[in-house]
Amino acid sequence: MTDSAHTEKASRHRRRMQRKKEVVDAAIARADQEKGLLLVLTGNGKGKSSSAFGMIARALGYGMRVGVAQFIKGRSDTGEEAFFRRHENVDWHVLGEGFTWDTQNLERDTETARQGWVIVQNMLRDPGIDLIVLDELTYPLTYRWLDVDRVLEDLKNRPSMQHVVITGRAAPDALCEVADTVTEMRDVKHAFRSGIRAQKGIDL
Amino acid sequence: MTDSAHTEKASRHRRRMQRKKEVVDAAIARADQEKGLLLVLTGNGKGKSSSAFGMIARALGYGMRVGVAQFIKGRSDTGEEAFFRRHENVDWHVLGEGFTWDTQNLERDTETARQGWVIVQNMLRDPGIDLIVLDELTYPLTYRWLDVDRVLEDLKNRPSMQHVVITGRAAPDALCEVADTVTEMRDVKHAFRSGIRAQKGIDL
Numbered sequence: 001m002t003d004s005a006h007t008e009k010a011s012r013h014r015r016r017m018q019r020k021k022e023v024v025d026a027a028i029a030r031a032d033q034e035k036g037l038l039l040v041l042t043g044n045g046k047g048k049s050s051s052a053f054g055m056i057a058r059a060l061g062y063g064m065r066v067g068v069a070q071f072i073k074g075r076s077d078t079g080e081e082a083f084f085r086r087h088e089n090v091d092w093h094v095l096g097e098g099f100t101w102d103t104q105n106l107e108r109d110t111e112t113a114r115q116g117w118v119i120v121q122n123m124l125r126d127p128g129i130d131l132i133v134l135d136e137l138t139y140p141l142t143y144r145w146l147d148v149d150r151v152l153e154d155l156k157n158r159p160s161m162q163h164v165v166i167t168g169r170a171a172p173d174a175l176c177e178v179a180d181t182v183t184e185m186r187d188v189k190h191a192f193r194s195g196i197r198a199q200k201g202i203d204l
Numbered sequence: 205m206t207d208s209a210h211t212e213k214a215s216r217h218r219r220r221m222q223r224k225k226e227v228v229d230a231a232i233a234r235a236d237q238e239k240g241l242l243l244v245l246t247g248n249g250k251g252k253s254s255s256a257f258g259m260i261a262r263a264l265g266y267g268m269r270v271g272v273a274q275f276i277k278g279r280s281d282t283g284e285e286a287f288f289r290r291h292e293n294v295d296w297h298v299l300g301e302g303f304t305w306d307t308q309n310l311e312r313d314t315e316t317a318r319q320g321w322v323i324v325q326n327m328l329r330d331p332g333i334d335l336i337v338l339d340e341l342t343y344p345l346t347y348r349w350l351d352v353d354r355v356l357e358d359l360k361n362r363p364s365m366q367h368v369v370i371t372g373r374a375a376p377d378a379l380c381e382v383a384d385t386v387t388e389m390r391d392v393k394h395a396f397r398s399g400i401r402a403q404k405g406i407d408l
Contacts, residue, residue, distance in 0.1 A: 013310040050259050199367065200266050
């Protein structure tokens with residue numbers, strides 16, 4: 001490329017980016033509200049819970065207080081718990097007893113979920129908690145261990161600046177409707193199906 | 205429900221879950237390989253970078269060492285950086301100077317990305333680093349600031365147990381093909397479009 005062609009290319013790029021900047025800046029200026037968000041991370045792909053844990057890290061980076069309730073999961077030896085539980089700004093609750101096919105006891109699963117929700121209700125009334133993660137909450141909703149209307153009502157009545165992140169497959173439509181942000185994690189490819197076991201630091 | 209109907213229902217549930225458990229256990233038994241994974245988190249939805257940061261938390265929970273390279277992003281005041289940079293097992297590199305429409309200088313963007321990749325190459329040769337996060341790497345690939353073949357070659361030659369997580373919209377097909385796990389974060393709904401600004405602890 002000649003020097004002048006080079007200069008012309010750089011100049012075209014600069015003009016195009018200047019126009020793009022105006023569009024982006026205008027969109028940012030329009031988005032001026034502050035609000036406690038309700039986020040739903042659903043779908044079959046890898047990344048739902050880990051994304052919620054990443055938001056915990058972000059929140060802690062700003063000195064915010066975080067509450068976590070893990071439904072379904074019965075184990076307490078995950079990397080996320082080992083890492084976050086020791087943090088003074090985190091309340092971590094493991095509320096499950098394992099998957100339905102592990103417990104094989106419908107009544108006990110229901111009772112466990114309901115007791116868990118009482119703990120969550122207390123967090124949803126506490127304006128001192130800035131972010132609440134309800135990990136794998138969609139399953140007790142789908143199995144009707146918890147009443148969706150009750151859950152939606154409690155979410156609606158939470159402090160106005162409190163963020164809530166809900167994870168799990170097949171999030172109910174009623175939940176997605178009231179959410180501010182919904183991401184569907186689509187499973188394009190997963191190492192597990194190629195015979196690779198769940199890896200520490202990635203999957204647990 | 206009568207007592208006997210109740211007992212019958214519980215018993216059906218137990219048998220169904222027992223069969224499901226056999227299927228799940230067999231799948232887990234088949235997935236017996238250990239391997240350093242290459243994960244790609246792409247799509248337009250919220251959750252790509254935060255998911256990568258959640259995996260950092262998991263890895264640190266197991267005492268693993270982590271390297272992070274943030275392309276594009278020029279700012280150093282995010283929650284994730286404030287939180288993780290102070291951790292002794294984390295090497296954190298902010299390699300960008302902002303979005304293309306902020307810098308408006310194609311040559312400088314290219315040079316910045318190439319210098320950044322040299323830092324990444326050193327991490328990809330270090331078997332002492334268990335997890336590497338290449339945040340927003342897809343953009344320098346899409347803009348051809350970095351050569352995809354060079355990047356794929358370096359990824360292929362990394363230590364066999366090293367995990368790498370790559371985030372960003374529109375991941376190139378060639379990258380997805382060699383990845384072990386690919387998730388497309390589909391943007392169902394985003395608070396930003398309803399006029400809510402990026403929130404600390406959630407978006408940054």
